[in-house]
Amino acid sequence: MKLPTLSTLNVRNKRVLIRLDLNTEIxxxxxxxxxxxxxxxxxLKELKKKKAKTIILAHQSRPGKPDFTSLKQHAKLLKVKFVPDILxxxxxxxxxxxxPGQVLLLENIRSIKDEFNQSLKNNDLINILAPLFDIYLNDAFSVSHRSQTSVTGFPQVLKSGIGRVLESELKHLQKIKVKNALFILGGAKPKENIDILKKNKNVITTGIFGQLCTIAKxxxxxxxxxxxxDKVKEFVPKLKPLVKNIQTPIDFAVRVEGNKRKEIPLEDFPSKYEIFDIGKKTQALCIKKIKQAKYIFMKGVAGYCEDLKFCQGTHAIFKAITKSKAFSLVGGGHTTDAIQKLKINKSRFGYISLSGGALDEYIAGKKLPGIEALKKK
Structure with missing residues (x-):
């Protein structure tokens, strides 16, 4: 089903409520x-050019977290108006x-309890805000796996569509043939990778996730x-039935005295040193698999990229992907940060996604509540 976009919606002189993902590092x-x-x-620039009256809903972190803050600074970064209020x-x-042509950012949407209220009848966000608007737009694929009022509530009561970011994400995600893809799963968030592991066997694991899969073997x-x-206790029992046929690292790079890199084959473990990267033999395995792939999905770094000597595995994988003829989809915050840090040519990737959890759920074949709400409307 094709969702309405800025190419098909008439936003001129209309009040447009748009959900963005402005969550950022503090x-x-x-x-x-x-x-x-x-x-x-x-x-936002397109809405401004088309003379829409644009009001933004967005969040920063969540209640109880140290980076749960006002969006006043975010408004300055976007150069839009701000009001420290929502209702x-x-x-x-x-x-x-x-x-017309002006843009206003409201306060952090997660400061309102009704953002987490599934009821539409007794929801102040719906009752107070919805009557003020003509159109609702979702431009945040990265929060579309959340069942929250600003994502799933407004599409049920307002004429709705998608912004250019969400449109671009969906367009590129549809290019990857999941059944035929090579999955390179790394990083430090095992929970997000397990659903993908359950449905796919052509998988290479790196990073902390790869270490946990190795322990699970x-x-x-x-x-x-x-x-x-803590991660071993929580995730290894879940990983044990899933890791038999997947590729796990065959060597690792550890940090020894003097902050030096030393590579150790798997058969020489256990080691007194902590692991910071995959070794060259594992890198070679990754490169071989990448050369054979038609579609590649990569999420999560292979090592500790804050220190370039332990970003070698990630760099090798990036280089192989950029040389490949396969369509590549790369996602995850640390992954995109590493691309920037290593100065890899972004145009050599098929698509670099801005999403994390929502991307994982989509690739794992799950339906995203935010997208489903737009379809129903």
Whole structure:
């Protein structure tokens, strides 16, 4: 089903409520300008050019987290108006007085309890905000796996469509043939990879995820087992029935005295040193598999890329993918950060996704509530 886009919707002089993902890193109290923000500006500029009255809903972190903050700084980064309110008189006044071509950002949507309320009848976000708007747009694929009012509620009561970021994500995701793809799964978030592992066998594992899969195969990594003890306890029992036919690392790079890199084959473990990267033999296995692939999905780095000597595995995989003729889809925050840090030519990848959890669920074949809500409308 084709979803309405800015090419088919008439937004001129209309009040448009748009859900963006402005969640970003907060460093020393300062919100950082992100790749997502840069992408969302494309949608906002088009709405501005088409003389829409644009009001943004977005979040920063979640209640209880240290980076759960106001969106005042985010508004400055986007160069749009801001009101520190969502449901009160200040917000309503700012919304109703907005002129064509102007853009307004409301306060952090997750500061409102009704964002997490599944009911539409007793929901102030729906009851107060929805009557003020003509159109709702979802431009945040990265939060479309959430069943939250700003994602799934408004499409049920307003004429709805998608922004350019979400449109681009869906277009490129449809290019990857999941059944024929090579999956390169790394990083430090096992939970997000397990659903993919359940449905696919052509998998290479790297990073902390690869280490956990190696432990699940019965290997003792020594110091790394202790370092990962909480993750081992939580995830290894879930991984044991899934890892038999997948490729796990056959050597690792550890950090020894003097902050030096040393590579150790799997058969020489357990080791007293903690693991920071995959070794050259594992890199060679990855490169061989990449050369044979028609479709590649990569998520998560292979090593500790904050230190370039332990980013060699990630670099080798990136280089192989960029030389490949396969369509490649790369995702995950640390992965995209590594591409930038290593100065890899982004145009050599098929598509670099801005999403994390939503991307995993889509690739695993799950239906995303935010997308389903738009289809139903």
């Amino acid at each position: 460093i020393k109290g300062k919100a950082q300008f992100s790749a997502r923000m840069k992408a969302h500006l494309i949608t 009160g008189k200040k917000a309503v006044s700012a919304i109703t007085s907005l002129k 019965g290997h003792n990594l020594g110091a790394q087992n202790k370092f990962l003890k």
